[in-house]
Structures are given as structure tokens and as C-alpha cells.
Amino acid sequence: MVRLSWRVVMSFKRALTITFSLLITILLGLVVTMKSLSNAIENVATTEHERYESQILAHRLQQSSENLTRMARSYIATGDAVYKQRFHQILAIRSGTLHEPMQYSKASWGWEMPGTYHTTMPGTPVSIEDRVKKANCTEQEITILRECKQLSDLLAEIEISAMDAIDLGMKDPDYTVDGKTPKEWAEQQVYGESYRSFKEAILTQVDHFIQSIEYRTANDVAKARSQQRAIHLLTWVLAFFAVALCVAAYFQITRRVVNPISSISKQAEQVSQGNYSSHPEIQSYSEIKSLALSFNQMTSAIQRDLRRRDKDHKELVSTKHAVEVAYGRMKKDLEAAAKVQRSLLPEVMPEAPGFDFAYSYLPCEELAGDTLNVLDLDDDHIALYLVDVSGHGVQAALLAATLSHVLSPIRHESSVIWSTDQATDTTYVTPPVRVAEQLNTLFPYDPELNQYFTLHYGVLNKSDLTYRFVSCGHPKPVLLRHNLPPQTIQAKGPGIGLLPAPVFEEKEIQLTASDRIFFFSDGVLEAPNNQGMEFQENGLYSHIQQHLDVPIKQHIQQIFKDVLEWSGGQKLDDISAVAIEVRPEVN
Known part of the structure; x- marks a missing residue:
């Protein structure tokens, strides 16, 4: 038998495990990269949003500084309280103590009619500095913002002092500041070189803040986009490897699994059609290779078995012929033996005035263990016996x-029926009990053969109408007398050969006219029906009484017919019976 080593041919289980492990690993990698890609896209969006928010904050800071200057100068030029009010609103919005109006981001804010900008944004007011912190600005950017706000606050103080001078001038027309009218002094404050220097410094810081945010957020967005592209590329690479692995697995399974199994299937089809010579060579995984080799070995074994069976068939035919010849000879021998055995049965009954005799005999096989006879001994005596040997066959x-x-x-001298008186040298009929004793001596029980027999033996005296008998383990005879129910007559004693020195009881009955005596073997009494009930349990006596009006020969035949109908034609044992009838005219 060819044995495969897993080192030479990889097992299908191992290959499948490796393939699916790789595929699962790639798929898990795809899941991770897809999640990372989603996070990268979200990171890009967040970074873009932070960049946008930072730019808006820088614009708001610049816008607030410009609006403060515009409101201060407008108030100084016009004295309109609305501009001063809006000036302080801008400061409150920037410090986070007041909500932004809905139109605060518009360039036209501050120049609209009063009452049109009072609607505010929802939520809690937030200062520009807090908004910068929430926008994830760096400490450097926050420091720049603080410096810018400090400068703007100093400039706001100048603007407030200028607007306060206008207020004092409106209250007191004679009020002067440094020898100048309040308007002149205020205009000098908001248009002078010092103011422009502060303003330039503030705007420079604002530009610095905007550049710092622009540079940082541009780098963050670039990094996020680069990470997104890398993850996106990795996703495509993993997807490509997954597809490539699936395609490779498909071709590999087709080449090393599907095609070999198809070849084995074709071989199986040829085997089913009786072609056992097909032995394909298959290159595949170890399991399928082993299957193919086992299949080839099986077909080889079938071929060997067919050759052996063909040989055995020829031998069987020869043996069958020999057996048939032997059986034919044995059957002829059995038929000859059965013919000899039947020849031992009485061909005709003894003719005795006043008496009729009849018997019936049905063996269950070719050769029977039952035998019987009615013997005309002399002018006064007729002997009768029934023998039932244990077992069947030869x-x-x-x-x-x-x-x-x-x-x-x-x-x-070989017959036990006759005895000789040595004193007178005369021969006489042996009493039944003496016949039983002699038979028990001649045929002792042999344990190896496990064979014995039962016996009914009796002698009828025609002169005085007496019947003397022994029943050695045999069923009891049945006596029928006119107008009386059937009765059994019994003589106690064991079967012949069972005991070394048994005691046999001899009985004698006085017969009268119209008496009938039936002697049965146990095959009659124990014949079962399809429910296992024996014939004697179904009223043997009633069957006997039903046919009293027919001759004794028909009577015993009718009883046999009833037995066979009861047993459904089955004969599990030899069936035999003998009957004696005393004619009615006998006195």
C-alpha cells in the first residue's frame, strides 16, 4: 500500500486553513483600513473645519478692530450716539459678555438703521479668545492673539477718551483740551501718527496670527490628506490581494480538488458499468490523493475478488455437481431405506373373528422414528406395539x-416376543412386562447418541377378550365403550433405556362388545396449531367421538385428517396410531 507523507504533498485541510487564514487576515486588514480611511476622511473634514473656523476668528479679530476705529471716528465726526453704542457693543462681543447679532458678519453691519441688528445668535456668549482655544489653536497663536488684543484694548482706550472728549464738548461749548476744541483733540487722537502706529501694530499682529493659523492648518490639512491617500492606497492594495487570493484559490481548488474529484467520479462511473481496469494518476492534496489511491486499490481488490469469485464459482459449480450426485445417491438410498421401513409396517391386518384392526402412519421426513405393527402370534394371541424413537432421520x-x-x-431366539421353557422345551408368548425389561437391557441409554424410545406393547387374548399391556413412557391409550365417555388406560413405566433397572407396570383390561381402543404416538397429541395450542388441548376426545358411526379404519383416518387440519398441514413429528375394535356381535 502506498503511503503519502504530508511533507511531500500538502494536505487539503492545511492548504484550506492557510488560504482562509490569509483571506480572513486580509479582510480584517480591509476592515481596519476602511475604518482608518473613514477616520482619515473625518480628520480631513475636521481639519478643514478648524482651518475655516480659525480664518473666521482671524477675520473677526481684524473686523472688530476695524469696526472699533470706524465707530469711534464716526462718533467723533457726527456725535451720533448710535456709533458710540455700537462701539461698546463691539467691545462686549469681543470680550464675550454680549451675543453677536445675526448680521455681525456682514460688511454693512454698523451702517444699517438702528433697530435692525438687535437679533442675536443663540447660546452662551463666547469671547474671541475662548473661541480660539476651542479651535485647537497653538499656544503661540493664542499668545499672538493676546498681544493683539492688548494692543487693541490700548487703542480702544484712546478711542474711548476721544469719544469722551466729544461728550464733554457737547455738554460744555467752552470746554477745551490742551488748548484745542474737543473735536480737534479727538480727531488728533484717532487720526494722529500715534494712533496710526498702534493701528499698524495691531494689524501687523493680526496678519501674524492669520499667517500662523494659515500655515498650521494648511500643514494639518496636507498631513490629513496625505494620510487619507496612504490609507486609501493600502485599502486598494489589500482589496487587490484579496481578489488575487480568491482567484488563485479558485484555480488551485479547481486544479487540485475539482478536477481530481471529477476524474474519480468518472472512474466510479466506469466501475459502476463493470470496468475495473481504470486507474487514473491524480496529482492533488494528500486527502484526495489518498482517496484516489484507495479507489484504485479498491478497484484492484474488486478485480482480484472477481477473479477469486470466478474461480470459486467454478469450484462451487464442480462441488454443486458433486453434491447433486451425492444427494441423488443419498436420496435414492433414503427412498430405498424409507421403502424398507414402510415394508416393515403391516400390509394387512390379522384376521381374527370378532375383531377389527387398523393403523395410520405419517412420517414427518423420509425416514421416521416411529414404527408399529399388529402381529398374529398363534390361535389365541395377537401382539400389538407402537415405538417412538427420540429424534428424527437416519x-x-x-x-x-x-x-x-x-x-x-x-x-x-432374537425375538423378545417369545420365551422358552427350559424344563419342557416349549415356547410361549412373553408377558408384556418381560418384553419391556428385555428391551431395556438390550438398548440402554447412550449419552453420546442421546437416544431412547417409548413403547406401547400389548397382547390380546382372543379367547377371553383380555388385553395385557405396558406403556413405557408412551401416551396413554384411549378406550371407547358404548354410551360411555372416552377414558384413558394407563400402565406406569419410564421410556426404554432411560433407567438401568426400572419398574414397569403391566395392566390387563377386560374387553366387551363394541369396544374400541386407540393407541397414539405423541405426534398426534402434541400437534400444534398456528397459535401454539396442541391438538390434545382442543378436545381430542370430542374428535374421537364424532366418528363412532364409521368403520374403525375410516375412524382412525378421520382422526388423522382432523390433526392435519388443526396443524395447517405441518408435521413437526411422526404421526402414528393403531386401533382395535371388538365387534358388536362378540359375546
């Missing part, structure tokens, strides 16, 4: 045939 038939010889009516 062994039982041989013993039954031997007993037929031993119970021969011929006056010979």
Missing part, C-alpha cells in the same frame, strides 16, 4: 428398524 430410523426385527413374531 439414526432414529435405524433404531426403529432394529426394534422391528427384535419384536419379530417369528419364533427365534
Whole structure:
């Protein structure tokens, strides 16, 4: 048997595990990169938003400084209280103590009619400095903002002092400041060289703040976009590897799994059609390779088995022929033996005035273990016996045939029926009990053969109408008398050969006119029906009484017919019976 090493051919399980492990790893990498890509996109959007917010804050800072200057100069030029009011609103909005109006981001704010800008943004007021902190500005940018605000606050103080001088001038027309009218002094404050220097410094800081934010946010956006592109590229690479792995796995599985299995399937189809010579060579994973080799070995084994079966079939045909010949000879021998056994049965019944005899005999096989006979011994005596040898077949038939010889009516020393008086040298009929004792001595029980027999033996005296008998383990005879129910007559004793020195009881009955005696083997009494009930349990006596009006021969045949109907034609044991009838005219 060819054995594969996993070092030579990778197992399908291992290859599948590696492939799917790689695929799962790539898919997990795709999930991670997709999540990272989503985070990168979100980071770009957040960075862009922070950049936008930072630019708006820088614009608001510049706008607030410009608006403060514009409001102060407008108030100094016109004395309109609306401009002063808006000036302080701008300061409050920048410091976070007042909400921004809805139109605060418009360039036209401050020049609209009073009452049109009072609607404010929802939420809590927030100072520009706090908004800068929330926009994730750096400490350097916050420091620039603070410096810018400090300068703007100093400039605001100048603007406030100028507007206060205007207020005092409106209250006191004679009021002067440094020898100048309030308007002249105020205009000098907001248009002078010192004011322009402060303003330039503030705007320079604002530009510095804007440049710092622009540079930082541009770098942040560039980094976020670069990270996004890198993750996006990695996602495409992983997707490409996943597709490539799937394609490679498809071709690999097709080449090393699907195609080999297809070849094995074709081989199986050829095997199903009786072609066992197909043995394809398959290059595949170890499991499929082992399967192919096992399949090839199986077909080779089938071929060997077919050759062996063909050889066995030829031998079987030859043996069958020999058995048939032997069976034919054995059957002929059995038929000859059965013919011999049947020849031992009485061909005709003894003719005795005043008596009729009948018997019926059905063996369950070719050879039977039952035998019987009615023997005309002399002018006064007729002997009758029924023998039932245990078992069936040849062994039982041989013993039954031997007993037929031993119970021969011929006056010979081998027959147990006759005895000789040594004193007078005369021969007489052996009493039944003595016959049983002699048979028990001649045929002792052999444990190896496990064979014994039951016996009913009796002698009928025609002169005085007496019947003397023994029943050695045999079923009890049934006596029918005119107008009386059936009764059994019994003589106690064991089967022949079972005990070394048994006691056999001999009985004698006085017969009268119209008496009928039936002697049955146990095959009649124990014949079962399809429910396992025996014939004797179904009223044997009633069957016997039903046919009293027919001759004794028909009577016993009708009983056999009833037995066979009861058992459904089955014969599990030999069936035999003998009957004696005393004719009605006998006195």
C-alpha cells in the first residue's frame, strides 16, 4: 500500500486553513483600513473645519478692530450716539459678555438703521479668545492673539477718551483740551501718527496670527490628506490581494480538488458499468490523493475478488455437481431405506373373528422414528406395539428398524416376543412386562447418541377378550365403550433405556362388545396449531367421538385428517396410531 507523507504533498485541510487564514487576515486588514480611511476622511473634514473656523476668528479679530476705529471716528465726526453704542457693543462681543447679532458678519453691519441688528445668535456668549482655544489653536497663536488684543484694548482706550472728549464738548461749548476744541483733540487722537502706529501694530499682529493659523492648518490639512491617500492606497492594495487570493484559490481548488474529484467520479462511473481496469494518476492534496489511491486499490481488490469469485464459482459449480450426485445417491438410498421401513409396517391386518384392526402412519421426513405393527402370534394371541424413537432421520430410523426385527413374531431366539421353557422345551408368548425389561437391557441409554424410545406393547387374548399391556413412557391409550365417555388406560413405566433397572407396570383390561381402543404416538397429541395450542388441548376426545358411526379404519383416518387440519398441514413429528375394535356381535 502506498503511503503519502504530508511533507511531500500538502494536505487539503492545511492548504484550506492557510488560504482562509490569509483571506480572513486580509479582510480584517480591509476592515481596519476602511475604518482608518473613514477616520482619515473625518480628520480631513475636521481639519478643514478648524482651518475655516480659525480664518473666521482671524477675520473677526481684524473686523472688530476695524469696526472699533470706524465707530469711534464716526462718533467723533457726527456725535451720533448710535456709533458710540455700537462701539461698546463691539467691545462686549469681543470680550464675550454680549451675543453677536445675526448680521455681525456682514460688511454693512454698523451702517444699517438702528433697530435692525438687535437679533442675536443663540447660546452662551463666547469671547474671541475662548473661541480660539476651542479651535485647537497653538499656544503661540493664542499668545499672538493676546498681544493683539492688548494692543487693541490700548487703542480702544484712546478711542474711548476721544469719544469722551466729544461728550464733554457737547455738554460744555467752552470746554477745551490742551488748548484745542474737543473735536480737534479727538480727531488728533484717532487720526494722529500715534494712533496710526498702534493701528499698524495691531494689524501687523493680526496678519501674524492669520499667517500662523494659515500655515498650521494648511500643514494639518496636507498631513490629513496625505494620510487619507496612504490609507486609501493600502485599502486598494489589500482589496487587490484579496481578489488575487480568491482567484488563485479558485484555480488551485479547481486544479487540485475539482478536477481530481471529477476524474474519480468518472472512474466510479466506469466501475459502476463493470470496468475495473481504470486507474487514473491524480496529482492533488494528500486527502484526495489518498482517496484516489484507495479507489484504485479498491478497484484492484474488486478485480482480484472477481477473479477469486470466478474461480470459486467454478469450484462451487464442480462441488454443486458433486453434491447433486451425492444427494441423488443419498436420496435414492433414503427412498430405498424409507421403502424398507414402510415394508416393515403391516400390509394387512390379522384376521381374527370378532375383531377389527387398523393403523395410520405419517412420517414427518423420509425416514421416521416411529414404527408399529399388529402381529398374529398363534390361535389365541395377537401382539400389538407402537415405538417412538427420540429424534428424527437416519439414526432414529435405524433404531426403529432394529426394534422391528427384535419384536419379530417369528419364533427365534432374537425375538423378545417369545420365551422358552427350559424344563419342557416349549415356547410361549412373553408377558408384556418381560418384553419391556428385555428391551431395556438390550438398548440402554447412550449419552453420546442421546437416544431412547417409548413403547406401547400389548397382547390380546382372543379367547377371553383380555388385553395385557405396558406403556413405557408412551401416551396413554384411549378406550371407547358404548354410551360411555372416552377414558384413558394407563400402565406406569419410564421410556426404554432411560433407567438401568426400572419398574414397569403391566395392566390387563377386560374387553366387551363394541369396544374400541386407540393407541397414539405423541405426534398426534402434541400437534400444534398456528397459535401454539396442541391438538390434545382442543378436545381430542370430542374428535374421537364424532366418528363412532364409521368403520374403525375410516375412524382412525378421520382422526388423522382432523390433526392435519388443526396443524395447517405441518408435521413437526411422526404421526402414528393403531386401533382395535371388538365387534358388536362378540359375546
